[in-house]
Amino acid sequence: MPHSSAVDGFRLGYDLSGSGTPVVLLHGWPGDRTDYRGVVPLLEKTYQVVVPDLRGFGDSDKHTTRDVRQYGAAAQARSVVGLLDELGLASVVLAGYDIGSRIAQTVARDHPERVRALVVSPPLPGIGDRVLAPAAQQEFWYQAFHRLPLAERLLDGSPSAVRDHLAHFWSHWSGPEFALDEAALHHLVSVYGSPGAFTASIAWYRAGAGAVAVSLAEKPPAREDRIAVPTSVLWPEHDPLFPRAWSDRLGDFFTNVTVEFADGIGHFVPVEAPARFAEAIRMATTIS
Numbered sequence: 031m032p033h034s035s036a037v038d039g040f041r042l043g044y045d046l047s048g049s050g051t052p053v054v055l056l057h058g059w060p061g062d063r064t065d066y067r068g069v070v071p072l073l074e075k076t077y078q079v080v081v082p083d084l085r086g087f088g089d090s091d092k093h094t095t096r097d098v099r100q101y102g103a104a105a106q107a108r109s110v111v112g113l114l115d116e117l118g119l120a121s122v123v124l125a126g127y128d129i130g131s132r133i134a135q136t137v138a139r140d141h142p143e144r145v146r147a148l149v150v151s152p153p154l155p156g157i158g159d160r161v162l163a164p165a166a167q168q169e170f171w172y173q174a175f176h177r178l179p180l181a182e183r184l185l186d187g188s189p190s191a192v193r194d195h196l197a198h199f200w201s202h203w204s205g206p207e208f209a210l211d212e213a214a215l216h217h218l219v220s221v222y223g224s225p226g227a228f229t230a231s232i233a234w235y236r237a238g239a240g241a242v243a244v245s246l247a248e249k250p251p252a253r254e255d256r257i258a259v260p261t262s263v264l265w266p267e268h269d270p271l272f273p274r275a276w277s278d279r280l281g282d283f284f285t286n287v288t289v290e291f292a293d294g295i296g297h298f299v300p301v302e303a304p305a306r307f308a309e310a311i312r313m314a315t316t317i318s
Contacts, residue, residue, distance in 0.1 A: 031089055034082070037112035038100055043089030044082035044113065048074030051146075051315050052119045054110065055081045058128025058298070059231060060196045062088035062221055064214070065127075068304030073311060080117065084133065085109055086230035088221050093230075101230070102237035103129075107136040114144055123314055125307070127151035127299050129234055132244070138259040147314035148261040149307070151292075151299040152272035156279030157245035169270050172199070173240040176232040189223030196222060205268040205296035241271070250282035261287040262314050264307065268296040 034042040045063060053073055057065040063081040073079050083090040086101050099105060110133060114122060124145045126134035131150040138145040160166065175181050185191045196218055200210040222228050234240065261284050265277050280287050292299060292306060300307040 033089070034109070034113045034116055036091075037109045038105060039093060040085045040091045040100070040109055042082040042085070042091075042109055042113055044080055045070070046078070046080050046117070048077050048079045050077045052078045052080065052117075052122040053311055053315075054114070054119075054122045054124050055079065055300070056110070056124070056126030056130030056133050057081075057084065057087070058126075058130050059087075059234060060199055060218060060222065061128070061298075061301070062218070064088075064217060065298070065301050066304075067214075069300050069308050069311075072305060072308035077123075077311075077315075078119075080113070080119070080122075082110070082113055084129070086233055092226055094226065098233050098237040100237075101233035102239045103132050103136045104140075105237075106133045106234075107140060110137055111141055111144060120144070121146045123147045123149065123311055125149040125300075125311055128153070128297065129239070132239065135257060138257050138261070142257070142259050145259045147317070148257070148259050149264070149310045149314050150261065151264045151266065152269060152276075152297070153241045153244075154263060154272075154277070154280060155245075155248050155283040157241065157272075157276050158248065158279070159246060160276065161242050161245040166271075170240075170242050173235050173242050176235040176240075181232060182229045186228045187223070187225035189219050192223045192228055193219045200298070203270060203297035205266070205294055205302055207294065208296060208298070208302045210301075250279075253285070256283055256285045258285045260314065260317060262310050262317075263287060263289045264292045264299050264310055265289055266295045266297060266299055266302075267291065267293045271297060 055066045063083045086092050124134045295302040
């Protein structure tokens with residue numbers, strides 16, 4: 031397990047395989063780099079594939095800090111760019127879902143020269159105050175909960191409680207035909223269940239980087255400030271957090287975006303449909 035040099039004091043653990051056009055895969059919550067265990071074998075024969083654990087996850091550093099901004103999107107993006115620098119990767123295909131999607135978009139907005147193409151699944155901008163609708167708030171309760179000290183007291187360092195918490199999301203957010211296998215759940219409990227690990231994972235929400243906080247603050251940028259990197263969006267059918275109706279404003283935030291509706295699957299797109307995610311990456315490399 032190689033580790034990157036520290037950025038802001040955080041080192042990233044990462045997997046590196048294959049050769050060719052570089053592809054970087056960013057995981058979600060509640061996951062880690064193993065979210066791409068089904069995608070990597072489909073890409074590594076023709077691409078150089080880099081899969082890091084983000085700050086606070088898996089084998090990456092988990093620091094206790096009062097400055098939770100060190101776990102927000104901009105800080106996470108700094109670590110991703112630092113890893114690209116260290117590996118000598120000038121321009122990559124950058125893919126992600128869940129928090130990995132937000133971080134990928136941040137890199138593409140702030141460092142467009144480093145991103146050849148984006149391949150992402152929700153969350154995406156354009157939600158606005160629709161996130162406050164009663165049906166949405168029934169789903170997004172966990173983001174407010176994760177910002178409470180109570181979350182840490184109830185869950186951190188308790189593998190059994192962490193298991194129940196994570197299993198809820200993997201069951202509720204996934205498509206009707208998917209069930210996370212026991213080995214994968216056991217792995218996630220092992221990396222989220224040690225003292226301090228769960229608290230580090232929810233620092234993203236405490237940094238104000240969750241979909242509720244971001245959506246309420248977002249405003250469509252001027253045309254020249256929209257993300258110009260070619261962007262491919264896979265929008266799943268059965269994601270209770272992000273209904274397909276929320277894809278209607280992407281043109282206000284991207285100048286070159288295509289949307290594919292992915293039927294039959296839920297929130298965890300690269301886990302539930304690795305072949306489809308890998309194919310979207312292949313298509314992005316031919317178009318960009």
